[in-house]
Amino acid sequence: MNSALVVIDVQNSFLQLPDWRHTSRPDIVPRVNRLAAAARNAGDAVVWVLGSRPGSGSVFDPARGFVRLMDGIRPLDDEPVLTKTAHNAFTTTGLHRFLTRRGVRKLTVCGIRTEQCCETTARLASDLGFEVDFAIDATATTPIPHRDAPDDLPFDELVQDPRTLGVDEIVDRTAYALSGRFATVKTVAELTGTPEPTGNPEPTGNPGLTGD
Template sequence: MTQTALIVIDVQESFRVRPNWQAVNHPDIADRVNRLVASARERGDLVVWVLHTEPGTGGAFDPANGHVRLIEGLEPRDGEPVIRKTSHNAFTTTNLQQVLTQHGIRELVISGIRTEQCCETTTRVASDLGYDVVFVTEATATTPLPHWTLPADASLDEVLADPRTLMPAVVVERTEYALAGRFATIRTLDEQAGLLVGS
């Protein structure tokens, strides 16, 4: 029985319909995730798909608007759990921990959107729950992070023009600094996708 699960977090169309997707660091996130998925399936690892939902909000994450679906090119196989969450981390509002327990999972490989938000938060919770966590930063994606005093309805141009905005490369670096050695092991996409069966 496999002890490792690949967790694919929020790689969904909801993000692609938002204006800030134009500034995403990895527009090819689906291809990057697919490399991990193919590698995980080859090793017999569990693949778990997570979708973020905000029912009743009328926004991009409201299931009623039709964007809460995996980005084109990603397709769960029969038997691969698809879990819907309403919190930032993939555990609090779902049965993810029960699914992992049923499969005897001890190690999680984290990928998805956004690097510093749902992916990082899930990693921290997973570590606190006792899982060994691998964070594949190159298989996560994020967008420029505005200063918290900027109005929520600021345009992408305003966000990019603000010198306080954190660009994705800085966000990624900070996430890696916060996680490495505390909550997770950082691996490159090549390292994780190239792992041999039984290694």
Template structure:
């Protein structure tokens, strides 16, 4: 069965934010690169997704006078590999992803990217609801500590110091508990490469 490797939001925008200092996987591009090479070798579809927030002026705004809405160094699409730009948390709602997958006859997705519990998990849940078989490669995702709802406006250093902040390890564990056996099969990079 032909699969599609989704590379979600592994972009420079995230590296420009203060919370990058606390990211769970600063080498995510290097973690995902072997999956890209493997997918290409197998003839699987490699789908590149970027997140944009037009008109915001922030690091996700492609027209804000900087060049941050681009893939991180070490990851580069080849000619002919689909590139999508989304403006929602999941990779389906504001793109033609489902049409692309249908046209290509793909029913199995391998999910990688930033953020584990946000765009990656949300894409996985939507894919599961749409009937796709999904492999969620947790170690090929990255996330950040999450502030308690009452502390979201604190300075970043205070968020990190707060005992109410959810650690990246806790975020990752919660995501795996929520997805495994419900919306996806959770796998390691090694397991995906050995398939």
């Protein structure tokens, strides 16, 4: 079966946000690189996707210069880098056409954020008929404030709110929602057939806290 790795939104935009210091995966870059290396060795396609909100003035506005892959990620010349303006990686890109032309029927999804763009892409991919592996520990997310939390409260204070959803709970909920329905939830070690490296993880941006 032809397979592809789809890497979603591992971009500098997130490093500019105040919540990134609370990310679940400060080592997202080396984890993605492990998956990319394994895919290349297997002859699988690797597709890179960037999230963009043109004209928004936010860090996701291309005019700000942050809509680019994080340092340490180097796509090969034949690996497409697509730009999306929706949460999922299909609707506003040529991803489906690219995969169809390659005869791809199985996808591995990873990237940022776990419960948002990554989960949404996995769900849609399943509905489109793809077999999906969700690389749960090669996705990253940040705490989610309660819907009634004040908009002007600093994020470092929001994470102290007991109503804020912590990263561990977000990741667990995503795994429960996808597993057996839309995707097979796997680890990088399972997908690459290699053990976790020893030593301290390589950080991306400001490591900060990893829980609520």
